[in-house]
Amino acid sequence: MVFLKLLENIRCKTDEILDAKNYGSVQFSVESAKPGFGDITCNVPFLLSKQLKKSPQEISAELSKMYNFDDMLEIKNVQSHASGYLNFNIDYTKFNDLVISSSLQENYGALEFGNNEKIVVEHTSVNPNKALHVGHIRNIILGDVVSKILKKANYNVKVLNYVDDSGLQVADIIVGFTELGFSQESPDNQKFDHYCGDTVYVKTTEKYESDKELEGKRHEILKQIEDSSSEVSKIAQTITRKVLDAQLKTVWNLGVFYDCLNFESQIIHSKLWETIFEKLKSDNQIKYEDEGDNAGCWVIPAEGEDDKILVRSNGVATYIAKDIPYAAWKLGLVQDPFHYKIHSTQKNSQTLYETTLEGDNKLNFSGSKVITVIDNRQIRLQKIVSGLMAKFKEEGAYTHLGYESVTLSADTVKSLGLSVDGESAQMSGRKGLYVNADTVLETLTKRVYDESKSRNENLSESELQNIANIVAVGTIRYEMIKPDLDKIITFDLKNSLRLEGDTCSYIQYSYARASRILEKTDVKPNFDSGCELLSSEYEKNLIKKIAMFDVHVNDSVNNLSPKVIAKYSYELAVTFSSFYEHVKVLASETTELLNARLCLVVSFQKTLKASLGLLGIDAPERM
């Protein structure tokens, strides 16, 4: 901890002063100041103003005299500003070495407060009947980045992917295979998930329009899928496994990995639902309706809203009855009915497990806290689930991390050969109205490859491929992370190919430039001393930005907000770019200054790499 510690120390000092003055306790803030107002600022004079019946300026002037920084050499002084703020100035001759040496440490920016507590993050959870589209990508990337940020804050994170292999969407493609005679092999080596989604799913649901008898079959097929002894169930299992494997290839290409896959069909067969149903009944969390519209149903009472039906009058459980046992299982509230077997070894060589009802391999994928990443259209359902979980465990143990959906711009819809009213359209798998994730990644990779090749004549084919991949993946990830969670992303194919301005490639470019500096000198930076020589505005700004990494990690963990790190990465890159332009490192006047600046460049690189790492983005040496 560097900057957080500094803020904390100033806070303590301020508290002591308030104590000595008998001013009581006040909830004041100590935070990084805007440019032109010192380095760190405190608003306590404003908050005391009323109580003391003095102007903030007077209080500020009075308090500023009471600080003593003899035991805190990184702070040069405190100034009472005419506005009333207390503005603290950093002594960079002391601060530089501290920041630069800290940034070299292995886990720079890491925080302790997770205490290695086990936390489960579930994301992706796409029906295995189609390929992943750009909307799913937002979910996957958010989930992945949240899990990385939690790890940075010392949580023991387990990442799960729920595979809904027994829903109507799966039944729809099975209808296509068994009733409409679609081949179970994809033509022309087409990726199997694309074939199922783009052809079988779209064509089958289209046929429902004209063939109502066929539409009736889907429920029949669904029933058979749930009966594990049936022939249809075996076909469904083969098909969904193949689709899932194809989906996982896409996910791995984006640098996302899981610990365990949970199959819905197994949750159904595990009788977990029956267990939790009894528990809900005995705990009086649900009630049986004797009369009214819902007569004969078991319902979850909801405050201020209509009760949610849990079990129909015919005894069949509703959709939400699948989410509840799963949520309870994730929180470890029920005895684990599953065993675990290896599904595969992922691209990063991490083992991926899956649930099974046979065997004897016991592992534990539950956590004392659970974060479920699902888009905001499911917020109502998720509220009911988290409300129930709060009855069994403390409030907040189950968190729904929601976000707005991804829509397609009118231009992009037109490029798919479809029409649209208005400026954007919701994606729809049935209508074929979506852009596949693989397509975006391929298009972007090609674009970056061409760009990189035109700039680097001497790079080998494999180096160019590698750069194209790193930048393309980074670009997709960055665009998904950067906007606020409750902002709709309107995806536009053309716009997503931008590589200038506030983009991932701008950030990565700053890293590559830093590498060039280090490459062009024989001097090996010596970090032992001398960094106090860095005294220009550009150098100090960069050091301060590097120091503030922990502040932003802290912020992003507390608010489960990935975008904070995206913003920080960009700001860090901007600060470096300005330094790069104005301070010619290799033209430094003295060897001492050259050394100090090289240290700063290395420090910047380490920090940017760590920050991008939290976003799952690689930093290329060249591009």
Added chain:
RNA sequence: GGGUUCAUAGCUCAGCAUGGAUAGAGCGAUUGCUUGCGGAGCAAUAGGUCGGGGGUUCGAAUCCCUUUGGGCCCGCCA
């Protein structure tokens, strides 16, 4: 109809949680900067009644109420 969410520069968005100093970026527009560590860059100019109205406060883009306009959700479907 009920609920929820969004509205900040021509466009796309930060800032809002925890009220405070001069509301920040990118794109687009205009202009300047490469015999110099990579121009995917830097520097600058223009562009804002923070949707409207009211309130709380010494102080509101930020909190509360209201209103307008958009999105999403609201089945004994999944």
